[in-house]
Amino acid sequence: MILEIVEYGHPALRAKGRNIEKIDRDLLQLISDMLETMYEADGVGLAAQQVGRPLQLCVIDVDGIKDRPSTMWVDGKKVALEEYMPMVLINPELELIGKPKAGVEGCLSFPGIRADIDRPPRVKVKAIDAEGQALNFEADGLLARAVQHEYDHLQGVLFIDRMSDKDRKALNF
Template sequence: MAVKKIVTYPAEILEAECEPVKVFDKKLGKLLNDMYDTMLEFDGVGLAAPQIGLARQIAIVDIDDDFGTIEMINPEILETNGEQTGPEGCLSFPGLYGEVTRPEYVKIKAQDRKGKYFTLEAEDFLARAILHEIDHLHGVLFTSKVTRYLNEEELEGLESE
């Protein structure tokens, strides 16, 4: 396992459309393991391949809930519903947080590390995290969706709720 370097804005790869994954091999498994280690090291709840310098459709999410770690390869959004507004940050934008409105519910189809297709439904914070990471795979940054940036005092208030 290895912790990778996080690519930070304004690196061009963060705004690039990522290539679909076609080969599901041991190297992909190692990459996913490294992404998980990297996400934990930097205290994230998700990580997309472009954030470690790879323009590939690979993302992981782990919000410490019943789902455990969700590995999404070549994910597609099948359905969204509702609306939620809440704080978001991004490992590629250290120290920057803002309010973002996203769907309350999402249904996706993706592949696992072996190439097997699965569907997943998520709500609330998990839906937010999944949509944030899928955006990364299409070069869409959370800053393009921020309605209002949050200062440190506001963030501390949110953490104590």
């Protein structure tokens, strides 16, 4: 089912997500609905806050994005990205690696707005997947950026909070 993506101003976007204690039928349905919603909106990531649910849950799929490649490592070995997409991250924890670099980002909760956002180029992730299994990996490229963007949502942080003052003022935020 396609869910409504809430836009800037909705209180859920500023809410820190609650940790997920159990994976049940309702949560699996929410994950399925979030994936369907993300694909319908042509997004590469969607956090539960963006569908009005303040939970530590996001979905990501960067497979097939040729102009913004990603690399993923599991246990120090490079893996085929498509084997891990779409990705479900429950209760994720991040370790940011490297000096922040600017990269273009958009957000489904801010239709039509894109801006350069500084983020570290690489990230280590510890999370739980939809089957309740540990998911530990490193990523760079678009996947690293998407994970950081969605993780911010789970903390109630929006990409406008990471814009330069000049960009934020130009967009009236």
